[in-house]
Amino acid sequence: MATQVTMNFLQELHRYQEEQPYEIFGYPNPDSPIISNCEFKAVDGIPLHNAREEMEKFTLDSTGFMFLNSPSKELLTAQAIEDASGGEDAINAFVQETIGFVKEALHATQVKEWPNEVKSGRYQKDSEDGTSLCVFDSLRYAPCSLNVNEILITATDFSYKGGRDRMEMHLLPEELQLLQSGKYRAILVNAWRPLIKVENAPLVLCDRRSVKNEDIVEADKVLPDKVERGAFVFYRSEHQWYYLPDQTPDELTLFTVWSPQNGHTSSAYQSLIANLPTEDLNSPRRESVELRTIVLLPV
Numbered sequence: 218m219a220t221q222v223t224m225n226f227l228q229e230l231h232r233y234q235e236e237q238p239y240e241i242f243g244y245p246n247p248d249s250p251i252i253s254n255c256e257f258k259a260v261d262g263i264p265l266h267n268a269r270e271e272m273e274k275f276t277l278d279s280t281g282f283m284f285l286n287s288p289s290k291e292l293l294t295a296q297a298i299e300d301a302s303g304g305e306d307a308i309n310a311f312v313q314e315t316i317g318f319v320k321e322a323l324h325a326t327q328v329k330e331w332p333n334e335v336k337s338g339r340y341q342k343d344s345e346d347g348t349s350l351c352v353f354d355s356l357r358y359a360p361c362s363l364n365v366n367e368i369l370i371t372a373t374d375f376s377y378k379g380g381r382d383r384m385e386m387h388l389l390p391e392e393l394q395l396l397q398s399g400k401y402r403a404i405l406v407n408a409w410r411p412l413i414k415v416e417n418a419p420l421v422l423c424d425r426r427s428v429k430n431e432d433i434v435e436a437d438k439v440l441p442d443k444v445e446r447g448a449f450v451f452y453r454s455e456h457q458w459y460y461l462p463d464q465t466p467d468e469l470t471l472f473t474v475w476s477p478q479n480g481h482t483s484s485a486y487q488s489l490i491a492n493l494p495t496e497d498l499n500s501p502r503r504e505s506v507e508l509r510t511i512v513l514l515p516v
Contacts, residue, residue, distance in 0.1 A: 219264035224371060225257045227434065227449035238436035238449055255436070260452045265421065268459040277323065277406065281425035282472035284461060287318045292466055293412060295504050298358045312356055315408050315508045318469060326401060327513040331387040357507045371450050376435040379446025380405055380475025384511060392513070401513050405474035408508045415464040416500040422472060424457040
C-alpha cells in the first residue's frame with residue numbers, strides 16, 4: 218500500500234506563458250536571499266510507492282532510475298569528507314570505485330565524472346535548500362534532515378537544452394567527435410549512495426514515463442557567473458513516485474539527469490527528485506554522497 222505524502226509543485230500561472238520562471242542566487246551579494254518569480258503550491262495525498270516491492274522493474278531506459286546492490290570497499294565517512302586537512306586519497310578511491318560500478322551496470326564504453334562549481338579541492342557552502350553542502354570536485358555531500366512539518370520540493374537539475382549544454386561543456390573535442398560519428402551517445406547519470414542507513418529524508422524519484430512534455434517548464438537558474446537551464450514540474454495525478462525504504466550504504470541509486478533522445482519527457486528529463494520527511498524527530502539526519510558522471514554508450 219502506498220504512503221500518502223504532500224509535495225510542492227510549480228503553479229500553472231498564465232505569466233509562465235509570457236515569461237520564463239527564474240531564480241536568482243547570490244545577487245547583489247553571496248548571502249542575499251533568492252530572487253524569483255516562481256510560485257509553488259502544496260498538493261496533499263500523493264501516493265508514494267515502496268520500490269522494494271518491485272525492484273526488478275526499475276532501469277534507466279524505462280523509469281529513469283535503478284538500484285544496485287553494490288557494497289563499497291572504499292565507503293567514505295562524513296568526517297573524511299568534511300576534514301579539509303586530508304582525505305583526498307579516500308575520496309578519489311571512492312570516486313573511481315563508483316565510476317566502475319556505473320560502467321559495469323550500464324555496459325558503458327566510458328564513464329567520467331564531471332566537476333561541480335570549483336575546479337578542484339574541497340570546499341563547503343550552503344546549498345539552495347539551506348543544508349550544508351560539502352563538495353570535492355565531482356562529489357557532493359549534503360547532510361539532510363527533515364521533519365513531518367516540512368514539505369517535499371520536487372526538483373530537476375536541467376532542462377533538455379540545459380543538460381545538453383552542460384554535457385558539451387565537459388566533454389573533450391575527441392569525445393564530442395565520437396558522439397558526432399553516430400556510433401556513441403552520451404547521458405548524464407548521477408550515482409547516489411547513503412553513508413549510513415537512511416532513516417530521515419530518503420530520496421524520492423518519479424517514473425519518468427509518467428511525465429509528459431507539457432508537465433515540464435524550463436526555468437533559468439541565475440548564478441553569479443552563469444545562467445543554467447533547469448526545469449520545474451506541474452502537478453499531475455498520473456505521476457508515479459517511488460522511494461527505497463531503509464536504504465543502506467550497500468545500495469547505490471543511479472538516475473538519469475539528461476539523455477539526448479528527443480521527444481517524450483521520459484527521454485529528455487531526469488527522474489524528478491525530492492526528499493521524504495520523517496515523523497521521528499530523533500532519527501539521525503541522512504548522510505549521503507552523490508557523484509555526477511557523463512556516460513558514453515555504444516548506439
